[in-house]
Amino acid sequence: MxxxxxxxxxxxxxxxxxxxxxxxxxxxxxxxxxxxxKEKNILLYEEFAKGGSYRATVENAKYKIVDKMGNITTRVTINNVRNDEKTIDLSEIKYFVKDEKTGKKYEGQPMPIHEDKFKNVPVGYALTFEISFTMKNPPKDLNNMYLYMDSKIDPLDTYWKLDNLVSK
The missing domain is CATH 1.20.5 (Single alpha-helices involved in coiled-coils or other helix-helix interfaces)
Known part of the structure; x- marks a missing residue:
């Protein structure tokens, strides 16, 4: 017992x-x-991806409806991290938001404050700017939106989840 x-x-x-x-x-x-x-190469706000030329961070994103069209505005910071002391041209980067649920892509338009610095970023310098994504037929569910940056010079294999997008 x-x-x-x-x-x-x-x-x-x-x-x-x-x-x-x-x-x-x-x-x-x-x-x-x-x-x-992170295991899927998905980054969140304030997390960065670093390549040979760029160090990119998505600070935040906002969504609003203007004239029955959806608009996502993201705030991005990109640093020149090249080792060869050459400047970088951020206009060569293509930005798009993809709805992972439907597969629909929306191309972004960068809105730099200083156009001359945008095309000629010195080594060690960081440039913060906004990117606007206009959607003619915005999705009802905004929980599956991801920001991609496509660069021929320095391809990044990561993307950012755009959290907390609420229509206003």
Missing amino acids: KSLIKITCTAFILTSLMAACSEETTQPKKSKEISEE
């Missing part, structure tokens, strides 16, 4: 320890979501 009680107690303790130390209970849910997205 004593051995049965010992075995039962030992089994209970081991089961409790295994449940308490399982991966799902030790890692918070939000942290788990972020790590899963």
Whole structure:
């Protein structure tokens, strides 16, 4: 009888320890979501991607409806991180937002404050600007929107999830 009680107690303790130390209970849910997205090369706001020429960060994104057309405006910072001391031309980068649910793409238009600096960014310099994406038929669900940057000089294999887009 004593051995049965010992075995039962030992089994209970081991089961409790295994449940308490399982991966799902030790890692918070939000942290788990972020790590899963990073595994897929998906970045969130304020996270950066670095290549040989650029270091790009998406700071935020806003959505609004103007004249029955949807408009996403993203704020982006790009640094020149070249080692050869050459300037970079940010006008060669193509920006688009893709609805991952439908596959529809919307091309973006950069809106730099200083056009001359936009085409001639010195080494070590960072330029922050906005990109506007106009959507003639905006989707009803904005939870699947991702920003891509396409560069022939320095291709980035990452993209940013545009969170918290709410129509205003």
